[in-house]
Amino acid sequence: MHIMEGYLPVAHAVGWTAVSAPIVAWGGMRLVRTVRAHPETKMLLAASGAFCFVLSALKIPSVTGSCSHPTGTGLGAVLFGPSVMTVLGSLVLLFQALLLAHGGLTTLGANVFSMAIVGPFVAWGVFRLGQAIGASAVVAVFMAAALADLSTYIVTSAQLAVAFPDPVSGFAGSFVKFATVFALTQVPLAIIEGLVTVVVFTILTNYSRDELRQLPHLAGEVR
């Protein structure tokens, strides 16, 4: 669930777009370089995008009595690093803004920042940390995907709290309110995303070994 069209003041809309655009441009260059360096991983890359497409279309009921959807950015970030997912995640958001009136063009920069930038970077950081401390790949992937999902909505809450501080309690009070709507709703969904990502990752380590071996940080995870 993204910030809806027109629901960020102009200055914020412009600001988030200015922050996100260069990062996505950098991601695009990295994406091209990855495909050139490892052309045989092209289909795996497309599959990561497809996974993101599926998961962000699923609106799932949550314990707060409202619905939200997972982001699906964790898998691609774990496989290819965060830069590539900044592009794929942005494409998903653009599709939803143009065809589904979900999110929006004026809020695209802010939504890209939370879902296509912070989420993938959190996934990557958590996964690499897991590897560094010797966690099993399954645990590292689960934590990476779940925390990418959750952090996306914590950022969304913060973005809205900055734009709409509570007249009495300010940013903090407003953040708590938005986080109750977004982040709390997201907790079970983040766990679901973690589980589903582990399932797909497990299948990949079984059947896509040749491709995973091409990705330096994953070579060790393939038997």
Place this chain on the structure above:
Amino acid sequence: MARRNAVLLLIAAALAIVPLLMGFQGEEVFGGADGAAQTLITEIQPAYEPWFGPLWEPPSGEVASLLFTLQAALGAGFLGYYLGLRRGQVRVRGSGGDGSH
């Protein structure tokens, strides 16, 4: 692998089903979190007017669900094609897979 994956998917399904059994009631029940955030914005800053609207909106809930379904179907279709292709390749070569199917 297959058994663990089945268990993980069952847990995921249960997490989505439990909220439905929690007895939420009312008009807005299980609406979108973005709609709830919209309401919250209006509460915090009643004077705020959205300054831009969607260029195009699905004309009905049915059309919206069509497009969301299409999004999921395209993604799942490609993902299924890809995984099936790789599994077939591994089997043909006989060099991989864990044989637990």
